[in-house]
Amino acid sequence: MRRIQVVATGGTIASRSGAEGRRATVLAKELVASVGPLPEGATVGARDVVTRGSYAFGTADLLALAREVRAALRDGADAVVMTHGTDTMEETAFLLDLLFDDPRPIVLTGAQRPFDDRAADGPANLGDALAVAGDDAARGLGTLLVFDGFAFAARGVRKSDTMSARAFSAPGRGPVLRVADGHVVPLARPVPGPRVPVDLDLPRLPRVDVVPVYPGADGLFVRASLEAGAAGVVVAAAGAGNAGPELVEAVAEAVAAGHPVLISTRVHSGPVAPLYAGGGAELKRVGALFVDDLNPWQARLLLAAAAAVPGRPPQDVVRAWLAGRELLPVPAT
Numbered sequence: 001m002r003r004i005q006v007v008a009t010g011g012t013i014a015s016r017s018g019a020e021g022r023r024a025t026v027l028a029k030e031l032v033a034s035v036g037p038l039p040e041g042a043t044v045g046a047r048d049v050v051t052r053g054s055y056a057f058g059t060a061d062l063l064a065l066a067r068e069v070r071a072a073l074r075d076g077a078d079a080v081v082m083t084h085g086t087d088t089m090e091e092t093a094f095l096l097d098l099l100f101d102d103p104r105p106i107v108l109t110g111a112q113r114p115f116d117d118r119a120a121d122g123p124a125n126l127g128d129a130l131a132v133a134g135d136d137a138a139r140g141l142g143t144l145l146v147f148d149g150f151a152f153a154a155r156g157v158r159k160s161d162t163m164s165a166r167a168f169s170a171p172g173r174g175p176v177l178r179v180a181d182g183h184v185v186p187l188a189r190p191v192p193g194p195r196v197p198v199d200l201d202l203p204r205l206p207r208v209d210v211v212p213v214y215p216g217a218d219g220l221f222v223r224a225s226l227e228a229g230a231a232g233v234v235v236a237a238a239g240a241g242n243a244g245p246e247l248v249e250a251v252a253e254a255v256a257a258g259h260p261v262l263i264s265t266r267v268h269s270g271p272v273a274p275l276y277a278g279g280g281a282e283l284k285r286v287g288a289l290f291v292d293d294l295n296p297w298q299a300r301l302l303l304a305a306a307a308a309v310p311g312r313p314p315q316d317v318v319r320a321w322l323a324g325r326e327l328l329p330v331p332a333t
Contacts, residue, residue, distance in 0.1 A: 001042070002039075002041060002042045002078040002079065002134050003042075003045065003077050003078050004039075004042050004044045004045070004077065004081060004130060005047065005075075005079070005080050005081070006044060006045065006047065006081045006130075007028075007068050007069065007080060007082045008027065008031060008046065008047065008048045008051070009051070009052075009082060009083060009084050010050055010053060010054070010084075010085060011024060011084050011086065011089075011111070012085060012086060012112060012114055013031065013110045013125070013126070014027070014031060014122075015114040015115060016116045022114050024051045024052050024053060024085075025051065026051075026115045027046075027048050028046035029046045031115075031122070032044055032126070034115070034120075034126070035123050035126050035130065036123070039130050039131050039182070042134045044130065045077075047072075049064070049065065050064075053087065054084055054085030054086070054088040054092070055085065057092070058204065059204045059205035059304060060203055060204040062091070062095050062205075063201075063202060063204065065092060066200050067200050068082075069082070069100065069106055070100075070200055073100075073102060077104070078104055078134075079105040079106070079133035079134060080105070080106045080107070080133070081107045081108075081109065081133050082106070082107070082108045082109075083108075083109060083110060083122075083126060084110050086110045086159055086167055086168075087159070089145060089159070089168075090158050090159060090297065090298065091297050091301055092108060093108045093143050093145045093154040093157065094157075094298040094301055094302075095301045095305065096108075096143045096154070097143035097193065098193070098195060098196045098301065098305050098321075099195065099198055100195065101195040104139065105133045105139060105141070106142075106144070107129045107133045107138070107144045107145075107146055107151070108143070108145045109125045109145070109146045109147060110125065110147070112163060112164065112165050125148065127182070128179040129146040131179050131183075132177060132179060132184055135177075135184040137186045138151070138177065138184070140192070141153060141176060141189070141190065142154055142155075142193070144176070145157050145168060146177075147167055147168045148166045148167065148168075149178060150168075150177070151176055151177035152168060152173075152175050153173070153176050153190050153192075155173075155193060155298070156170045156172065156173045156293060156298075157169070171270070172269050172270065172293055174187070175187055176189065191324075193321060193324065194324055194325060196302075196306060196309060196321065197309060198305050198308045198309060199308070199310075205304040205307070205308050206230075206231035206307040207228070207231060207304070208230055208234060208301075208303045208304040209221070209225035209233055209234070209300075210235075210236055210297065210300050211234070211235050211236065212235075212236045212266060213236060213237045213238045213242070214238075216244075217243065217246075217247050218244075218247060218250070219246050219247050219250025219251075219253070220250075222251060222254055223254075226254055226257070230259070231259070231314065232254075232259050232260040232261060232303045232314060233254060234261075234264055234296050235247070235251065235261060235262070235263050235283075235296075236266040237264065237265050237272065237280070238265070239265065239279075240265065240267075240271070240273050240276075241264075241265060241272030241273060241274060241279070241283065241290055242275075242276055242279030243280075243283060244279075245278065248278075248282050248283055248286065251286055255287035256286075260303060260313075260314050260315045260318065261283075261289070262288070262289050262302075263280070263283055263291065264291050264294055265295075265296075270293060271292045272290045272292065272293075273290060274290060289315060289319065289322075291318070292322060302321060306318050
């Protein structure tokens with residue numbers, strides 16, 4: 001008998017509509033009951049951690065969620081399913097993927113329509129997430145995000161539609177599993193990335209800000225972020241990783257002062273590379289790190305986690321992660 005622990009955190013899946021807007025009020029047991037028949041051979045526990053929209057989460061909340069996952073795994077759960085708001089689900093999934101080295105499935109899901117909608121998608125998504133969590137095909141894949149019949153690896157998944165039930169995609173990668181009438185169909189088997197050994201009992205992760213590139217962008221936001229105490233900055237660059245000369249100058253100052261700067265892209269799909277003189281090539285020359293196809297929001301959490309690793313420069317941890325190397329032992333769950 002497999003034990004699956006559901007950890008409920010609010011979001012649209014737990015929301016009802018009212019005069020003042022949608023509000024997350026539905027508790028974990030009611031969510032599980034809405035699914036109907038549970039996966040054969042599984043027992044499902046339900047626990048409420050927090051009940052609110054994920055747009056209100058900070059890194060202190062994300063570490064608290066990671067501690068809940070740790071507690072469930074230590075308690076002997078065979079898998080963990082977390083219900084979560086869709087706004088920042090891709091970030092929580094990615095951070096959990098960075099923090100845990102365990103073959104047992106950790107699965108996130110949610111909904112685009114509220115619990116009391118006549119076409120609520122939450123029960124089906126939760127049912128699919130439970131099916132994935134209880135299936136051997138999900139073991140060893142790292143953290144997964146299950147939505148609208150598909151399971152995506154945490155790295156590279158992103159919310160790609162604000163309203164549609166098919167809310168998530170993984171540009172350039174695609175889903176790794178499909179759920180058809182409760183049956184899990186393997187599609188791909190990616191190798192999970194290395195784990196970053198962060199102390200889950202920290203109050204929060206170090207501050208890292210995302211700075212966008214747009215016509216006329218200068219170095220103001222890079223400098224302001226560092227003055228506000230940021231450990232580093234992620235640049236959501238133009239195209240394949242470009243920025244104008246004034247922003248490049250601020251990046252050079254930051255790197256020279258010992259602050260890591262990662263280069264991602266504001267483009268929906270594709271990797272970054274230092275291709276253009278005066279743009280990406282100049283960013284690389286001044287010491288910025290290019291993060292392949294990692295989107296800015298996930299790159300932000302990678303750098304924040306790296307900055308929380310004791311005894312290692314965050315730049316080294318990021319380089320090791322990108323290369324698939326583990327620099328430090330991963331704490332046991």
